[in-house]
Amino acid sequence: MGLILKKTDKLLFKLLQLALDTTGALQGLEEAPSEEEWKAIYKLAKRQSVLGVVFNAVKKLPENFRPARALLLRWSMDAEGTAGMNKLLNLEAARLTWVFEGAGRKNAILKGPANARLYPDPLSRQCGDIDIWVEGGRKGVTELLYKLNLLNAENDDHAYSRHHIHLPQNKDGVTVEVHFKPASGIPFRNGALQKFLNEEIRKATLVPEGFYSPSIKFALVMQLAHLQQHFYSGGLGFRQYTDYLMLLRHSTEGDRNAAVDVMKNLSMMRACGAVMWVLQEVFGLERELMLCAPDRKRGERLLKLALAGGNFGQHKEVPKPKNVFARWFKDRLQALSWLTFDPVNAVFKELKYWRATISLIPKRIKRRRIAL
Incomplete structure (x- = not known):
């Protein structure tokens, strides 16, 4: 159906x-x-x-x-709160830009404020955190964060992921992720993706908001790779799709052609076609701005997921089984169901799961704790 x-x-x-x-x-x-x-x-x-x-x-x-007036007033207050938070994010993004610039490190804002500035009303985009790329690799960026007192032994517990470092939330409630890699990986061709991103991000330009923003070509590739990661782990809401719409609306034909050339070599075109269909159905994306032909079958799956789960799948109303083995079995079936959507990505995601699970077995035996 x-x-x-x-x-x-x-x-x-x-x-x-x-x-x-x-x-x-x-x-x-x-x-x-x-x-x-x-x-x-x-x-x-x-x-x-x-x-x-x-x-x-x-x-x-x-x-x-x-x-009605009551809802209108409530909605207006929500919008004002969003606008205020966007201003705080812009100020913090600009401040961090010059902190790292002063230390002699190239840097650029990823997603968030860099996307918001493309909106007809830049202060209307609901805020998340600040993602900032800083050159130097994991070791170099870590050493710099300690040197600048942005990270210390008391607050670096659980701070690291595979491509960024979480900083403690500041007094205004702004959270920051400092990236030593521009984005997480993709299946089997991650080296090629990282090579493209690391070369392209160095072309970031200073924008009026006071920070460096990557090229549209960079953002089209990086953010589609980011979208792909979340298809299989909870889903995406309309905020992320709106961001991608804004990128396309600000792209040139040259940007789009260059991005597609990269995507074709990175097993991203199935996801691309699905996203194009969602953008057409929800936002009325113009055909001339699409990166490829819209894929209705795959796009319907993404839209259904977005409507059911909301932002990053946080609002799913389907309860998970209480039994740990039933939940594990359901999760594995869900993972396998993505084979028809994109077999390369689905297989890669499942291999990553099993690799991580097996690597933790000795620790779980030591703790006498079973978990899947």
Whole structure:
């Protein structure tokens, strides 16, 4: 059975298109949603982490089409909070840029504030953390963070991942990930991906917000690789798809052609076609801006996942089995179900799981603890 969309899903799509339209061609909604529909739209936008963006569409509507006053006021406060947090992130991104610049290290902001500046209203993008790439590799970046007192022995517990280091949250509630690699890996061709990213990120340019932003070509490849990682581990919401839409809207034909040349060599085109379909269905992405032909079958799976789970799959309502072995079996079946979507990525993801699981067996035996 194909994907079945609710009326409120379609209304949210129209509002997103209206909010992100810069041509003035879109005229809004054909009829005013009911009070209950507005409540459902608000809830859905919140789950998808696009409240601030959608509120820009609400402001474009005639007064008799808008939500009731109580919801409108609540939504306005949400949007103001998002705008304020974006300002804090921009200030912190600029401050860190010059801290690392002063230490003689090239750096660039990944995703987050770099994406937000591309939006029609840059302060409407719901904030996450700041991802900043700093040259020097894992060892060099770690030593620099200690030298700058950004990391110390008291707060470096669990700070490391395979490609970045978590800094402690600052007094304003801003969290930062310092990347010694521009992005995590992809199946079997990770060396080629990292080579491209490390060469391209050095072309980052200083933007008016006070930080270095990578090229659109870099962002198109890196962020699709990032999207791929999350397809198989919880899913993605509309915030990440909106980011990718903004990249495409600010790309040149040369950017897109160059990005596709890289993606074709990195087993990314199945995911690319699926994302293009989602962007077409939800945001009305123009055909001339697509990186490849939209893939409806795979795209429907991604959209279904987004609607069910919201931002990074955090709002899934399907309870997990309480029994650890039942949960493990369900997770393995779920992992295998991605074989029809993208066999290369699905096999790679499962191999990584088993490698990590087997490597932990001695520790679990020592602790007398069974876990899967």
